[in-house]
Amino acid sequence: MYISVLNFKGTITGSSPGTYMPALRYIEKKNKVKALLLIINSGGGDANATEILYNQLMKISSKKPVYALIEGIGASGAYWLACSAEKIFAMRTSLVGSIGVISMSPDFSEFLDTLGIKMRINKVGKYKDINSPFRPMTEEENAIYNNIMKDVYSVFREEVKKRRNLGEDIMEEIATGLVFSAEQAKKNGLIDGIANLETVVDELKAKTGTNSIKNLTPKRPFISRLMSMSFEAIYNVIK
Template identity: 30%
Template sequence: MAEGNNWEREVLEKLVMASLKEQRKTRGWNVFFRFLGFGFVFLVFAAAMGWVGGKADDGMSDVIGHGSHTAVVELNGEIGPNTRASADIVNEGLRNAFKDKRTKGVILRVNSPGGSAVQAGQIYEEIRRLRAKYPNIPIYTVVDDMCASGGYYAAVATDKIFVDRASLIGSIGVLMNGFGFTGTMEKLGIERRLLTAGKNKGFLDPFSPLSSDQQAYAKQMLEQIHQQFIASVKLGRGKRLQETSDTFSGLIWNGEQGVKMGLADGFGSVDYVARDVIKAEELVDFTPKENWADRFAKGIGASAASQLPLSKTGISIQ
């Protein structure tokens, strides 16, 4: 009877030990898969932040090789301080492109309707500074669909401008836009109560009547900025510009007309300019890339901005 009990005890102990081993093995695999999952999430996050792979956040090229290349910097979309076509982003890409030892020439690839006069002017000035600092590296503008207003302001700082025959180019003018709600408020019986210290502190307030004095002052200010724009175009284009009464009127032209008027120098794509003008067919994009943190911050900022009241009228070159 004792021998039977011993046998049963031994079997039971073996079953318990086997069960414990299986549980340990299962826990081990669980830990392994947890670490594996954590590692995968970390790699995805690191890639989004630009810590691994691709191009570094500073826009510098990591292309392997010893030959020369053509650097490309994108100026795409509306030019403004919080856009991908801001002066901070475009100028960072341009600086990195020029200082790379393999860069034989730079292409500013433009597809923009314009935007902030200040931001466009900062890009213009930075291009001129870089051209003076690196006299042996040419910079050309290549226009995709549109290079208008503020986009053209930046482009005239480059050595030459290449367009497609159907590209839109020009719009050398300045505007200040907004809305007036006084008529609507009267119909709804809403009274505007604006208190200011300084008679012009409520300048161009959309909920107050537009005074003739403020309108005249705004037009004078726009004319001054327009003259700054015109001076920059004349300096950049020089004798190539075939000036007419419409050149600085704010009109826009197609690429074929633009070449005839001296607003552009010829027809060509990015590949054409790299291959046949710069003579360095390899293209390297130096446009700073937007990482996950930037997109997240921008989303938060856009959400917060949507809760703010209407902003005052701004000045745009577009």
């Protein structure tokens, strides 16, 4: 019998479910796994991949204790994953939250104009090139795209509200895309406590009655690890 540990580090991408789902299904089904500790250090990422992982984590949470510890940052989709846990902890210097949705795409149209380059676009369907980098969006298209993002945001927001048992007044204040310090996150109900790894592990040991710990974190593909490290290096330079 043992407590399993999974580290979620770096950007959540479309390939993340393929990396983590085998381990998550194993944790769900094996009776010898008494609990799961998620160690999170991520700024989030792909919404659909996050939802897939969250749904599987919720299956585990319905059968055995799940705790989350945010080391460094647990923001956006990574905080969504943390909400699958019975208890969420963060270190004193951690950043928590960023409850929101963002989509960014370049608009090269003016640059191409200066070069005298015109794009020929053949399409069937009025909105087929709605997010094309070769022309600006119209106001109508912006409204359509924003409504799509609002629907995704609503799913994220409602899961946080339900899992953290937060009132609508609090959600109005915190679900703005802002990140919070650990102290602020605790005050706002986003986490249950401020603690380090040793403290959280000790609490899980006491809860489950087992002292054995096993790290089941799968090794991500090399290119995925490389891209994540490159992204984090850029982020650390510009933040």
